[in-house]
Amino acid sequence: MLDFTEEQKLAQSTIRAWCAQHLEPHVLKLESGEMSVYPVMRELAGTFGIPDMARAAFAKMRERREAAKEERPGTGFKGLGDASLMAILTMELTRCCPGFALAFGATLGLFGGAVMARGTPEQKEKWALPVFTLEKIGAWALTEPGAGSDAFGSMKTVARKDGDGYRISGAKTFITNAPFADCFVVYAKMAGAEASDVRAFIVERTAKGVATSAPFKKMGMHASPTGEVFLDDVRVPADQLLGGEGAKNARDAAKSSLNQERFGMTPMCVGIVDRCLVEAVKYAKTREQWGRPIASFQLVQEKIARIYTARSIMYTLLFRQLEADKTGTPLTAAEASASKLYCARTATECAMEAVQLMGGAGYMTGSVVEMLARDAKLFQIGGGTDEIQILRIAREVLESP
Amino acid sequence: MKILVPLKRVSDPDNANKIKVGAGKVETTGLEWKPNPFDEYAVETALRLTENGTNAKARLGEVTVVTFGPKETETTLRAALATGADKAIRVDTTDDAIDGDLLARALKALVEREKPDLVLLGKQQVDGDANQVAQLLAEYLGWPQATFAGQITSEADKALLVSREVDGGSIKLRVTLPAVVSVDLRIVNAVGVTSMHTPPTHKYSDGVRFAALMAIMAAKKKSLTEVKLTDLSPDTALKIKYTGFDLPPARKAGVKIKTVAELVQKLKTEAKVL
Numbered sequence: 265m266l267d268f269t270e271e272q273k274l275a276q277s278t279i280r281a282w283c284a285q286h287l288e289p290h291v292l293k294l295e296s297g298e299m300s301v302y303p304v305m306r307e308l309a310g311t312f313g314i315p316d317m318a319r320a321a322f323a324k325m326r327e328r329r330e331a332a333k334e335e336r337p338g339t340g341f342k343g344l345g346d347a348s349l350m351a352i353l354t355m356e357l358t359r360c361c362p363g364f365a366l367a368f369g370a371t372l373g374l375f376g377g378a379v380m381a382r383g384t385p386e387q388k389e390k391w392a393l394p395v396f397t398l399e400k401i402g403a404w405a406l407t408e409p410g411a412g413s414d415a416f417g418s419m420k421t422v423a424r425k426d427g428d429g430y431r432i433s434g435a436k437t438f439i440t441n442a443p444f445a446d447c448f449v450v451y452a453k454m455a456g457a458e459a460s461d462v463r464a465f466i467v468e469r470t471a472k473g474v475a476t477s478a479p480f481k482k483m484g485m486h487a488s489p490t491g492e493v494f495l496d497d498v499r500v501p502a503d504q505l506l507g508g509e510g511a512k513n514a515r516d517a518a519k520s521s522l523n524q525e526r527f528g529m530t531p532m533c534v535g536i537v538d539r540c541l542v543e544a545v546k547y548a549k550t551r552e553q554w555g556r557p558i559a560s561f562q563l564v565q566e567k568i569a570r571i572y573t574a575r576s577i578m579y580t581l582l583f584r585q586l587e588a589d590k591t592g593t594p595l596t597a598a599e600a601s602a603s604k605l606y607c608a609r610t611a612t613e614c615a616m617e618a619v620q621l622m623g624g625a626g627y628m629t630g631s632v633v634e635m636l637a638r639d640a641k642l643f644q645i646g647g648g649t650d651e652i653q654i655l656r657i658a659r660e661v662l663e664s665p
Numbered sequence: 666m667k668i669l670v671p672l673k674r675v676s677d678p679d680n681a682n683k684i685k686v687g688a689g690k691v692e693t694t695g696l697e698w699k700p701n702p703f704d705e706y707a708v709e710t711a712l713r714l715t716e717n718g719t720n721a722k723a724r725l726g727e728v729t730v731v732t733f734g735p736k737e738t739e740t741t742l743r744a745a746l747a748t749g750a751d752k753a754i755r756v757d758t759t760d761d762a763i764d765g766d767l768l769a770r771a772l773k774a775l776v777e778r779e780k781p782d783l784v785l786l787g788k789q790q791v792d793g794d795a796n797q798v799a800q801l802l803a804e805y806l807g808w809p810q811a812t813f814a815g816q817i818t819s820e821a822d823k824a825l826l827v828s829r830e831v832d833g834g835s836i837k838l839r840v841t842l843p844a845v846v847s848v849d850l851r852i853v854n855a856v857g858v859t860s861m862h863t864p865p866t867h868k869y870s871d872g873v874r875f876a877a878l879m880a881i882m883a884a885k886k887k888s889l890t891e892v893k894l895t896d897l898s899p900d901t902a903l904k905i906k907y908t909g910f911d912l913p914p915a916r917k918a919g920v921k922i923k924t925v926a927e928l929v930q931k932l933k934t935e936a937k938v939l
Contacts, residue, residue, distance in 0.1 A: 274744055275881045282875050313877030320879075349878060 266583060268348060276352045282311060283360040291361045292630065294487040297479065301367045301487055302401060302444065308357075308368075309398040318396035322389065329385055347589040351531040351582060358535030362639035363487025365535070369528050370440035370488070371395055375402025377524050378449045382464065382507045382517045391447060391466050403445035405436035405493050406518055413652050415451075416462055416515055421495065423463060424455035429501045432465060435494050438646075442491035443479045445469065449506065450495065451518055464506035464514040473498035484638030525647040526604040527589075530582045533607035533643055536636050537575045540618035543633050544568055547622050558621075567617045574610045581607065598660035601653035608643035608650060615640045666726040666822045666842075668711040669781035670750070671772060672704035673732055674741040675792040686910045693760075700741050703787025706853045709873040711785050712749045714819055718863035725862050726822075727751045729779060733758050733768060739889060747876035747884040754779075758894040764905040765793075767898060769801035774897040776806060781843070782822070788813050788847045799847035809840040815851035819860035 268276065286307060293299035309315055350373075357365035372395065379392040379402075394400040411418035421434025432452050436442070446469050454461045467474060477492040505511060545568060548559035558564045581603045588595050595603070615637035619626040626633045644650045676684060676696040685692045708730060715726025730745040731754040732738050742753035756771060763771075776784060789796035803810030811827035815835065818826040824841045830851065840846070851857060855868040876884075894901060922928045932939045 270740065270743065271882050271885060274740065274747060274876075274884070275878055278744075278747075278876055278881060285872075311875050311877075313879050316877070317879050346882075349882075353878075 268352065272348055272352055275349060276356060279312070279353055279356040280359075282308070283356055286311075287357070287360045287364065291364075291487070291635075294361060294364060295635065297486070300444075301364050301489070304364065305368055305371075306398045312353075315397035315399075318393060322393050325385075325388070348586050350528075351586060354528060355531040355535040355538070358532040359539040361487055362532060362536060362636065362642075363485040365532055366485050366642070367441055367488040369525075369532075370404060371398075371402045371445070373524060373528050374404035374440075374521060375445075375447065375449055378404055378464065378517065378521050379466070379506065381520060381524075382511065382514070383466075384503075384508045386503065387466065387506065387508075395447070400446040401441055401444060403439050403441040403448045403493070404521065405439045405442070405448050405450045406521075407436060407438050409435055409437050409492075413649055415518070416460070419451065419453050419462065421450065421452040422455050423452035423465065423500075426499065429499060430465065430505065432467065432495045432498045432500055435492060437492045438480075438490055439493055440488055440490055442476050442493050443489045445476075448474075448493060450493070451514060460513065460515065462514045462518065463511065464517055465500050466504040466506055467495065467498060467500060471498050471500065483641060484635070485642050486635075522647055523594075523600055526600055527585055529604055529643050529647055530578065530585055530607050533611035533640070534575065534578045534582055536611045536640050537571060537578060537614045540614050540633055540636055541568070541571045541575055544571060544618045544621045547625065551622075551625075564621060567621045571614045571617060574614050578607055578610065596660060598657045601648070601656040604643075604647065605650055605653040605657070608640075608653075611640040611643055612637070666715055666783060666819070667779070667781040668715060668726065668728050668783045668785055669772075669776060669779055670704070670707050670711050670728060670730050670745075670785050671732070671768075671798070672708060672730055672741060672745060672787070673701050673790055674698040674734065674738050675701045675790055678702075678791050684912070686912055690761075691910055698741070700744060701787055701790050701792075703789060703791070703848065703850070705787075705873045706848050706850060707785040707787045708745050708748065708750060709853050710814075710817060710848050710858055711783075712874070713858035713863070713869065714783075714817070714822075714860050716749075716862060718867040718869060721749070724749075724751060729754065729781065731756065731772075731775060733763055733771070733894070735759055742889055743884045744876070746887045746889070747881040748874055749876075749880070750887075752888040752890075754890050754892055756892050756894050756897060762894070762901065762903075764903045765795050765797035766801060766904045767901060769798050769805055770900070771894060771897040772798070772802050773805040775892070776802075783825070783842055784808075784845045786845070786847045788849050799845050803845035806843075806845065808844050810845045810847075811838045811840050812847045813849045814846050815849050815857070817846065817848075817852065817858050819858075821861055 287304065290299055290304060294301055294304070354365055354369060357368060376392050376395045379387055383392060395402045406415055408420055410420060421432065421436065423430045423432045432450065434452060436450065448467045450465050450467045451462055452465060453459065454463055473496040475494040479489040479491055482490060502509065506514065548564050548568060549557050551558045585595065585603065615633060618633040619637050622631065622633060625631060628634060675698070677699045680697055683696060708728070711728040715724060715728055717723065717725060728750045729752050730742055730750045732742055733756045735757070739755055742755060746753055754775070772784070784802060786799045799812055800810060811825070811829070813829045814827045815830050816828035820826060824839055825844065825846065826837060826839050827846060828835045828837045830849070853872050855871055859865065922931065929939065
């Protein structure tokens with residue numbers, strides 16, 4: 265795979281046209297919070313038949329389940345059932361509004377993905393399907409006020425056995441969709457077990473003891489609502505332990521979700537850099553100083569060439585990732601981290617370069633590159649900071665024989 | 666109802682500034698292509714006429730799209746198949762080798778082969794803006810024609826009541842099928858097309874539909890056949906010869922006018938419109 269197929273390119277141009285008509289005009293209102301992202305998400309899903317795709321995939325899963333009488337975890341509907349298509353959708357949404365893409369990715373990719381990867385068949389039906397049809401919005405809650413990069417070691421949220429269910433207490437923060445989500449995947453340590461024993465639970469907003477904060481104000485990704493989740497002795501039935509009673513330690517599951525998040529960030533970074541290039545080129549060709557377009561100046565050309573080069577490399581990384589997914593040979597931790605590290609840093613740099621190229625016009629609120637520059641910074645922090653990626657790369661490289 | 670919709674790709678009208686003229690020809694390298702918007706309206710109209718709008722997945726007729734162009738124009742056909750058209754035909758040729766009249770003669774042969782009840786076309790292409798094919802085709806076929814349709818009501822799929830905007834109102838024509846109809850922008854508003862298949866209470870969203878992702882992926886399974894232009898029209902002589910192309914002159918800088926009197930003066934002496 266070195267390029268998208270004809271059909272995938274057609275999907276891309278169709279999604280781009282939709283974004284221009286139905287997302288772009290609302291970006292300022294979505295960013296200011298005047299408009300909610302969720303109705304727009306539902307419109308997007310309806311237009312492109314995402315609920316129908318999910319229902320059809322689930323119907324097939326049921327058939328296979330009945331025939332084989334067993335189901336391997338991690339099988340069934342992932343994203344849009346096609347990693348390339350999901351990447352294209354993510355990329356196109358990000359070109360227009362990264363915050364929108366982030367909130368969309370958190371419900372479908374993180375919540376939906378976690379339930380599909382580790383859930384029992386009943387949990388997939390009950391919790392993942394309504395999220396894929398956009399009837400419900402999901403959130404994925406790992407980070408805590410005192411547990412960031414050391415997510416498991418410093419985790420304070422505790423689950424204890426209570427009859428045939430569990431009771432969970434603790435707090436989660438910086439959680440995408442938290443202020444409005446209907447359901448959460450929450451990671452907690454098992455009381456009385458080994459300190460390393462972490463489990464994942466599906467928690468409903470309506471459960472007694474669940475509260476969420478108002479959306480936080482933040483540097484970027486304004487369209488994506490971020491907040492805290494408070495769990496005060498929340499009773500969770502046994503069937504909401506992700507993966508069921510036989511579930512293994514959820515640390516690996518959380519790590520695989522983080523890998524998914526990192527993968528999702530590559531197309532987002534491509535989207536940012538691609539849009540920056542378009543905006544920078546358009547401006548450089550039309551803005552005149554000293555009687556000629558600024559595109560004729562070599563310092564401006566250098567910026568454009570750098571953004572272009574970054575985009576070319578990111579596309580290569582994206583296709584490498586999609587190829588690995590297709591052939592079922594996952595990237596090593598170091599390779600995934602290297603890709604995430606490069607994309608995150610470079611997207612931030614490129615967006616800043618685009619602002620610089622456009623000068624005052626790029627610095628003004630309402631300019632696309634100003635939004636992209638603030639939004640890009642998130643990728644150096646979320647899904648594992650740059651520093652954590654560096655540690656993962658070094659560990660693997662140094663430990664390999 | 667069986668409907669034939671000719672459609673064509675045109676250079677992206679939003680990027681018209683990229684068009685260059687060299688050696689008496691429009692240079693096509695580097696241009697971005699899009700379906701002609703009026704043709705997209707014709708496809709949307711055809712789909713609305715052959716479905717129940719409340720359950721658009723079940724097809725109640727057949728829409729065939731046809732384009733005249735080289736292999737790469739199949740992308741335009743695939744896009745139409747993805748939005749719901751049932752099959753596609755590409756007549757292998759290039760833009761330079763056809764004109765409106767040859768197109769109409771070739772389409773006549775195709776109509777005789779495909780036997781549609783209706784040929785729906787965009788009122789014109791936004792590149793050449795000739796607005797000829799629908800009228801010529803109706804003449805060659807000896808079929809009734811209605812052009813620039815802003816609203817179509819199908820009367821039991823036997824006749825169409827076609828409304829066209831004119832100064833100060835609209836005119837309505839009833840054409841008995843088979844017929845040739847060309848459409849204008851207004852046809853794709855919420856109630857532009859009505860038929861017995863869709864309940865009168867149903868409102869479409871304005872504009873042309875977006876293809877669902879699954880339909881895009883499945884479009885390659887639909888039939889797309891290739892036909893040679895000479896199979897449709899052995900006589901491929903052109904009646905229109907392009908003698909040259911010029912880009913519109915660059916706009917000159919304007920002047921600021923301080924008073925109404927000065928404006929009136931300039932309208933009289935410079936613009937000479939008063």
